[in-house]
Amino acid sequence: CAQAKSLSSEVVRNFKLLKQLDEKVNMSKEKVAGDSNTYSAAKNKNSEEMKQLKSSIDDAQKNCLEWADEKVNLGKQCLQQIADKLRQLDDDMVRFDEIMLQQQAQAEEEEAEAANNTQKSSRDRDRKRKAPLSWLEVENFVEVEWDGEWWQAKIKKVKTRPGGAGGGIGGGSQYLNSKGEQVTSVFVEYVGGQEDENEWINLSTGRIRPPSENFHEPPPPPE
Structure with missing residues (x-):
C-alpha cells in the first residue's frame, strides 16, 4: 500500500509537470x-x-520544440512507472497466492497429523486397556493381598469363561488372557509360603494385582 501511494504521488507530480509544460507551450504559441x-x-x-x-x-519556436520533447519523455516516464508497478503488483499477487497455498497445505497436513495422532492415541488406549491383563497367565508372578499386606505369588491355574462384561478390580473391567478368554479366578502359590496356604482367588475380590516393586504394602483404601 505504501509503495502504491508512493507511485501515485510520483505520477501525480509528473502529470502536474505535464500540465505546466502544456501551459508554457500554449502561451509560447500564442x-x-x-x-x-x-x-x-x-x-x-x-x-x-x-x-x-x-x-x-x-527562440520561442525552439523552446516549444524542447518543451514538446520534454513532454514526450515525461509521458514515457509516467507510463514506465505505472508498468513497472503493475508488474511488481503481479509478482506480489503470485507470491501471496503461493503463501496462501503453502499455509493451506500446512494446515491440512497439521489437521491430518492431528487426526492420525488422535487415532493412534485411541489405539494406544485400547492397547493399554488390554496390556495389563496379559499378566493373568499361568507361571506369571502376581501380588496378592493377605491380612492387609501384599505378597508375591505365582499363578498356577486359571479359570475362564466366555468373554463378556464382568466385575473385577478397576470398576467392572474385563480380565482377559492372551487367548481373549475372560479370567474369573486364579489359583496362586505364595513365594516362600506353605503349600496349604495356596488358594483360589476370585478377581472380583480385588485381592490380586500385577507385580510391582512395592511388596508387603497395605492395599489402597476403598473408594
Whole structure:
C-alpha cells in the first residue's frame, strides 16, 4: 500500500509537470502567433526592431520544440512507472497466492497429523486397556493381598469363561488372557509360603494385582 501511494504521488507530480509544460507551450504559441503577425505586417523587416522580433520568434519556436520533447519523455516516464508497478503488483499477487497455498497445505497436513495422532492415541488406549491383563497367565508372578499386606505369588491355574462384561478390580473391567478368554479366578502359590496356604482367588475380590516393586504394602483404601 505504501509503495502504491508512493507511485501515485510520483505520477501525480509528473502529470502536474505535464500540465505546466502544456501551459508554457500554449502561451509560447500564442506569443509566436502574435509576433509573427506583427513581423509579417512590418514594411521594413530589416529594422533593428524587426530583427529582434524575428530572433524572439525563433527562440520561442525552439523552446516549444524542447518543451514538446520534454513532454514526450515525461509521458514515457509516467507510463514506465505505472508498468513497472503493475508488474511488481503481479509478482506480489503470485507470491501471496503461493503463501496462501503453502499455509493451506500446512494446515491440512497439521489437521491430518492431528487426526492420525488422535487415532493412534485411541489405539494406544485400547492397547493399554488390554496390556495389563496379559499378566493373568499361568507361571506369571502376581501380588496378592493377605491380612492387609501384599505378597508375591505365582499363578498356577486359571479359570475362564466366555468373554463378556464382568466385575473385577478397576470398576467392572474385563480380565482377559492372551487367548481373549475372560479370567474369573486364579489359583496362586505364595513365594516362600506353605503349600496349604495356596488358594483360589476370585478377581472380583480385588485381592490380586500385577507385580510391582512395592511388596508387603497395605492395599489402597476403598473408594
